[in-house]
Amino acid sequence: MPRELRDTPDAWPVNATATPFTGNKTSVRTDDVVMPDGSVVRRDYQVHPGSVAVLALDDQDRVVVIRQYRHPVRARLWEIPAGLLDVPGENPLHAAQRELYEEAHIKAEDWRVLADVYTTPGGCDEAVRIFLARGLSDAEGERYAVSEEEADMDHARVPLAELLSGVLAGELHNNCLVVGALALAAARAGDGEDALRPALAPWPARPFPA
Template identity: 80%
Template sequence: MQVRDTPEEWRTVATETPFVGKKTSVRSDEVVMPDGSVARRDYQVHPGSVAVLALDEEDRVLVLRQYRHPVRQKLWEIPAGLLDVPGENPLHAARRELFEEAHVEAADWRVLTDVYTTPGGCDEAVRIFLARGLAEAAGERYEVSDEEADMEQARVPLADLVRGALAGELHNNCLVVGVLALAAARAGEGVDALRPADAPWPARPFEA
């Protein structure tokens, strides 16, 4: 048996959007269940995101520490951000986020993995890239504000992040998924077998 996710859409008989925010909204759908009953499903509508696991020549990962108000914690994360416009090329967005958050550019890009962050309550899809061949970006640093103004930056050995994820010391989903995916890739067919940076992404289709 081949284990893979497949597209499917159950019939929606009614829908409303009780909240619309700056970047996301909340939708309420009345969905027909397999037994014929109708159930209400409330979920966040999200434009999608990209994240970058940037790995340097010393096998260290570029990480950022940022305050996240909903969980009342400062979390270590990898650079990440929203897809600003529908159909935006995720690689372009990833390059932008790496530049804006870390003032770094990368020569080699691969798709590490694609995930839905919380599919029971949000339609957010995230593409996590592996970026190598790091260098300081040219030009002036991007001006930050709000939580990002307090952001710290570090480079941490991949092995330390894997240990921290498994020990329950690191909790950001993109960081945890990213470092474990890279460790799994190395233990398997190797990073050269990863998908190219422009691989199709059905969850958020884009133009090259």
């Protein structure tokens, strides 16, 4: 890939920083950032631990999806299983396997990386790794006990083609579902699913032990 098409690390100087709000999982930070011309501007952004998401694909080319109420946007969204990196430096593959079990009671034999994205880089530092999981089967043991919004989730398996149509029609809006479905379609149009990065590929945005 040409060098100009690669995102590159950079960090402009910060004269002062403060954390005016700290929540249960995230916080808000205010930085005074020095611009290239020497001026200083204030930037507020959400500090986020990072997330993982799983596009779980069964042998009938259906994707495991859930529908969950999302209060900030006042909507029930169809999504793929996802969750936070609860522990700093947590292995994202292990987190994704946990989320697939907790939200869908499913395990998978084959894992690949579909895409790494920043959800809203202008206002939040959240990084998400989206996995492709294949070779699905039911998980053993009791289902994970859910509460709050998760207690009202719907579950379904939807053909990938139907998800792609919903994305392009503007009917599906969850970013992980949208990126995951389009990334899988792009992979199939290119070198194929088996050419995707391995599940333990490096992730500079959220480094983890090998």
